[in-house]
Amino acid sequence: MALETRGHEHAEVQAAPPRGKWRRRLTTGGWIRAAWVTPLAFVLATLLVIGCRAWLDYHPLNEFQVLLTAWMIIVPLGFLIGIGGFDYWFYWASGRPTRPEDHSGHGARSWKDYFRVNTDHKVIGVQYLVTTIFFFVTAGLMAMFMRAELAKPGMQFVDNNTFNGLFSVHASLMIFLFVIPAFAGLGNYVIPLMIGAPDMAFPRLNALSFWLLPIAGLIMLASFLVPEGGAFAAGWTNYVPLSVQQPPGNLFFQMAVQWAGASSIMTALNFLVTIITMRAPGMSFWRMPLLVWANFATSTLVVLATPFIAGSQFFILLDRVLHTNFFEPGGDGYALGYQHIFWFYSHPAVYIMMLPGFGIASEVIAVFARKPVFGYRLMALSLMAILVLGFSVWAHHMFVSGMSPWLRIPMMATTMLIAIPTGIKVFSWLATLWEGRIHFKTPMLFALGFVSMFVIGGLSGVYLGSIPIDIHASDTYFIVAHIHYVLFGGSLFTIFAGIYYWFPKMTGRMYNERLGKIHFWLTFVGFNVTFFPMHWLGLQGMPRRVSDYADRFGNLNFIISVASFALGASTIVFLYNMIVSWRRGPIAPGNPWRALTLEWQVSSPPPIFNFDEIPQVVGSPYEYGVRGARHAVLNGDRAEVPEREEVVSH
Amino acid sequence: MVLVGAAVGVALALVAVLIPWLPPADSAEALKIDDVYWFVTIICIAIFALVAGVSLYAVWKFRAAPDDTDDGAPIHGHTGLEVVWTAVPAALVTAITIYSGIVLNQIDTVPKDHRVVEVTGQQFAWSFHYPDSNVTSGVLALPIGQTTELKLQAKDVIHSFWVPEWRMKEDAVPGITTNVLVTPTKEGTFTVICTELCGLGHALMRAQAFVFSEADYEKWVSDEKAKAAATGSAAGKTLFTQQCGSCHTLADAGTQGEVGPDLDKVLAGKDADFVHESIVNPNAEIAPGYQPDVMPGTFGDSLTDAQLQSLVEYLVKTAGKS
Numbered sequence: 016m017a018l019e020t021r022g023h024e025h026a027e028v029q030a031a032p033p034r035g036k037w038r039r040r041l042t043t044g045g046w047i048r049a050a051w052v053t054p055l056a057f058v059l060a061t062l063l064v065i066g067c068r069a070w071l072d073y074h075p076l077n078e079f080q081v082l083l084t085a086w087m088i089i090v091p092l093g094f095l096i097g098i099g100g101f102d103y104w105f106y107w108a109s110g111r112p113t114r115p116e117d118h119s120g121h122g123a124r125s126w127k128d129y130f131r132v133n134t135d136h137k138v139i140g141v142q143y144l145v146t147t148i149f150f151f152v153t154a155g156l157m158a159m160f161m162r163a164e165l166a167k168p169g170m171q172f173v174d175n176n177t178f179n180g181l182f183s184v185h186a187s188l189m190i191f192l193f194v195i196p197a198f199a200g201l202g203n204y205v206i207p208l209m210i211g212a213p214d215m216a217f218p219r220l221n222a223l224s225f226w227l228l229p230i231a232g233l234i235m236l237a238s239f240l241v242p243e244g245g246a247f248a249a250g251w252t253n254y255v256p257l258s259v260q261q262p263p264g265n266l267f268f269q270m271a272v273q274w275a276g277a278s279s280i281m282t283a284l285n286f287l288v289t290i291i292t293m294r295a296p297g298m299s300f301w302r303m304p305l306l307v308w309a310n311f312a313t314s315t316l317v318v319l320a321t322p323f324i325a326g327s328q329f330f331i332l333l334d335r336v337l338h339t340n341f342f343e344p345g346g347d348g349y350a351l352g353y354q355h356i357f358w359f360y361s362h363p364a365v366y367i368m369m370l371p372g373f374g375i376a377s378e379v380i381a382v383f384a385r386k387p388v389f390g391y392r393l394m395a396l397s398l399m400a401i402l403v404l405g406f407s408v409w410a411h412h413m414f415v416s417g418m419s420p421w422l423r424i425p426m427m428a429t430t431m432l433i434a435i436p437t438g439i440k441v442f443s444w445l446a447t448l449w450e451g452r453i454h455f456k457t458p459m460l461f462a463l464g465f466v467s468m469f470v471i472g473g474l475s476g477v478y479l480g481s482i483p484i485d486i487h488a489s490d491t492y493f494i495v496a497h498i499h500y501v502l503f504g505g506s507l508f509t510i511f512a513g514i515y516y517w518f519p520k521m522t523g524r525m526y527n528e529r530l531g532k533i534h535f536w537l538t539f540v541g542f543n544v545t546f547f548p549m550h551w552l553g554l555q556g557m558p559r560r561v562s563d564y565a566d567r568f569g570n571l572n573f574i575i576s577v578a579s580f581a582l583g584a585s586t587i588v589f590l591y592n593m594i595v596s597w598r599r600g601p602i603a604p605g606n607p608w609r610a611l612t613l614e615w616q617v618s619s620p621p622p623i624f625n626f627d628e629i630p631q632v633v634g635s636p637y638e639y640g641v642r643g644a645r646h647a648v649l650n651g652d653r654a655e656v657p658e659r660e661e662v663v664s665h
Numbered sequence: 666m667v668l669v670g671a672a673v674g675v676a677l678a679l680v681a682v683l684i685p686w687l688p689p690a691d692s693a694e695a696l697k698i699d700d701v702y703w704f705v706t707i708i709c710i711a712i713f714a715l716v717a718g719v720s721l722y723a724v725w726k727f728r729a730a731p732d733d734t735d736d737g738a739p740i741h742g743h744t745g746l747e748v749v750w751t752a753v754p755a756a757l758v759t760a761i762t763i764y765s766g767i768v769l770n771q772i773d774t775v776p777k778d779h780r781v782v783e784v785t786g787q788q789f790a791w792s793f794h795y796p797d798s799n800v801t802s803g804v805l806a807l808p809i810g811q812t813t814e815l816k817l818q819a820k821d822v823i824h825s826f827w828v829p830e831w832r833m834k835e836d837a838v839p840g841i842t843t844n845v846l847v848t849p850t851k852e853g854t855f856t857v858i859c860t861e862l863c864g865l866g867h868a869l870m871r872a873q874a875f876v877f878s879e880a881d882y883e884k885w886v887s888d889e890k891a892k893a894a895a896t897g898s899a900a901g902k903t904l905f906t907q908q909c910g911s912c913h914t915l916a917d918a919g920t921q922g923e924v925g926p927d928l929d930k931v932l933a934g935k936d937a938d939f940v941h942e943s944i945v946n947p948n949a950e951i952a953p954g955y956q957p958d959v960m961p962g963t964f965g966d967s968l969t970d971a972q973l974q975s976l977v978e979y980l981v982k983t984a985g986k987s
Contacts, residue, residue: 175868350839393742415835424766427762428762434758453728454731482766638739
């Protein structure tokens with residue numbers, strides 16, 4: 016990596032002048048500098064707004080929405096500058112000698128290293144996962160709050176405003192702060208290892224994209240503290256005109272999405288460049304593990320689609336703060352325009368939240384069935400088919416929205432078509448099990464649970480894809496059931512599968528298998544009892560996003576609430592297992608699952624630069640049961656390795 | 666494996682048939698939509714039975730002992746099988762698409778001879794205008810067996826019109842007029858449900874829908890006309906039940922809304938000026954325990970002066986009196 020090499024040359028120049036210990040602490044990137052730069056940014060933002068408004072003679076000077084907007088842009092920037100996320104680029108841009116990248120930041124020697132700006136993809140991967148699990152637990156608690164309210168008809172614990180805030184923030188956190196970045200975290204850890212690279216292509220960008228994430232999450236949570244009206248409460252879909260008419264809390268959604276979206280886009284670019292340029296010698300596209308394929312497809316989706324949701328929320332922001340009337344019908348705006356832009360991202364987002372899970376399922380099922388993935392090439396191609404088709408189905412979320420009636424027909428056709436590549440994947444996983452030797456370790460249980468639950472979510476998707484049925488079922492609890500079968504039964508089960516599967520690699524220790532299995536069965540049963548009855552509720556007439564409902568749905572809602580608490584409790588088993596095993600679990604061997612992919616051919620956890628020598632990839636990653644077949648040679652004859660070292664060296 | 670699959674299939678079929686998944690079908694459109702529903706259900710049961718049969722059989726038959734270190738059979742694929750499971754689902758989804766398209770065309774084509782009702786959604790109530798008799802009401806009334814086109818509009822935010830027994834749903838969007846057709850086939854009382862999140866009172870935004878015989882419908886129309894002709898507090902009561910009752914409790918009008926304060930409590934003993942101000946400028950004084958900006962501030966514009974006056978008259982007369 017050329018930039019870093021240049022950094023090394025400047026290492027001598029950078030002999031820092033002697034400075035006081037405190038002065039150095041206050042001025043080098045870290046929490047201490049962040050502790051004074053962040054409030055400074057707050058003051059600057061406030062002065063900027065008040066100064067500009069005084070100069071332009073706008074009153075009142077301290078307009079709350081404008082101040083909030085400025086704060087939510089400038090204060091996080093101040094924090095990022097303080098913690099050191101931009102240091103390298105500032106040095107470079109100002110013509111000063113750039114700090115040498117001596118890789119001292121690589122690896123984590125103590126828990127404190129996880130709280131620093133770190134350029135090691137393995138550290139960043141763990142940072143991502145721990146952060147996202149924090150937000151997963153937070154958003155899960157919100158869901159249980161809602162279920163407590165819904166256990167009986169009538170209002171019990173919260174008012175309507177809080178309830179609407181709870182489901183809006185629950186969905187936003189789960190989507191933007193859990194499912195999407197949890198896959199980015201797993202990918203961050205695993206993808207460079209899987210393709211035989213020492214790190215991601217842009218390690219500093221990688222570090223920066225991680226640090227944007229807690230900012231987005233904290234903004235979403237902070238919305239509950241807004242004095243007037245509390246959290247954003249127009250749903251995660253934030254439809255106009257409701258969102259434009261909401262109290263100031265709604266701004267927090269618009270700004271949080273910008274930060275989370277920027278994080279997502281930067282990581283995706285990083286993945287794309289890493290996968291395209293940093294594969295080990297011999298790792299052709301047709302030898303890549305399916306998770307790498309899945310990540311390639313996902314990252315393409317992220318890069319192309321995410322700007323649309325950023326745009327949609329910017330327009331709402333402008334409508335709210337500058338009264339631009341892009342969407343407000345009162346000022347010639349077009350309310351449905353928002354929905355088109357929003358779903359142009361948010362349908363592909365479903366695949367952003369699903370394709371990495373497909374990849375993880377393929378890895379896990381092949382390893383624990385001890386068989387090659389059935390129909391590897393078609394599996395990879397179906398990912399690409401979903402990527403392309405995923406962009407042509409957005410308006411199936413709008414069948415009853417009042418958009419042009421003819422547009423529904425092509426959207427129905429493409430929606431149905433997308434079932435075909437998805438079906439191919441399900442059938443191929445089943446065929447991978449056939450004549451295998453199946454070991455029911457926890458990752459495999461979650462992967463099989465994923466396949467069965469995802470089939471249900473996929474089939475209910477076929478119901479919803481048919482316009483006449485959708486006219487009846489849309490915006491009801493049937494939708495709530497469907498999206499949770501797809502995102503909980505689908506994405507979350509694969510995230511659990513991935514965490515258990517790579518836990519030994521990441522921590523160097525084994526998790527407790529017995530607790531893992533208890534976690535799986537509690538989750539599996541709790542999940543189905545919670546969400547399956549919602550199909551019935553929706554078809555019978557219970558709309559979604561309501562804090563109160565008809566008395567005749569009382570009994571079933573009570574059962575659902577009880578099951579949801581059991582489901583929530585299963586997370587305690589998971590957290591306990593993770594924390595205790597990380598500290599005291601038995602030491603993990605390099606390759607406890609006897610897997611063939613590259614990440615398992617190095618020690619657990621891997622060396623600081625992943626591979627002590629560059630691996631030479633010689634075959635498919637899934638040649639289980641093939642006598643003498645190898646995926647890669649790590650200690651092979653150096654003469655066999657072609658001259659491509661410069662691509663992967665550092 | 667076939668046995669497992671068949672058992673799952675039979676079990677699912679029983680679950681599908683024995684549990685009443687759908688509410689009664691009380692419109693011509695509902696019957697057609699239900700046909701699509703059953704068509705898709707049959708296909709889905711077959712597919713799920715196949716998947717469940719294969720996977721349950723496979724995890725039982727091919728389970729390995731913990732100490733088994735052998736690998737499975739090195740099967741990389743099977744072109745014939747892959748063609749089949751691409752082609753068969755393709756055929757099935759094509760069939761669903763075509764059938765859905767045909768049914769959509771049937772339930773969506775406005776017949777030449779049809780009635781029209783103009784439906785307006787606002788936070789958090791529905792109102793229905795009947796252009797052929799020039800009646801406006803807070804309830805939807807339809808004669809049985811006739812196709813009615815509901816033209817939907819929204820005053821503030823997006824709402825969505827849904828009657829589960831009729832299966833038909835469509836959003837009411839500010840700035841445009843959307844439409845949905847209904848041909849009721851059963852007399853009775855139904856509930857119009859708002860299914861698009863529209864704010865704090867969303868869960869309570871309901872209206873009654875009546876399906877009458879032709880004669881009863883004519884009677885209903887003349888009753889409504891008589892109500893509309895009434896002035897003073899009688900007209901105020903009609904207005905109140907249409908536009909205010911979904912959020913406010915008032916014993917005289919028999920409404921039990923809970924989004925806003927109970928008017929029997931907060932308006933008891935208040936004078937006409939206070940009531941008037943509370944309607945046109947709801948934020949002027951917020952009842953304890955409630956938040957500002959919940960009640961739309963648009964009633965001063967949307968109600969005529971005469972309507973406003975009758976409403977005030979009615980509230981002063983009845984609030985807290987029963």
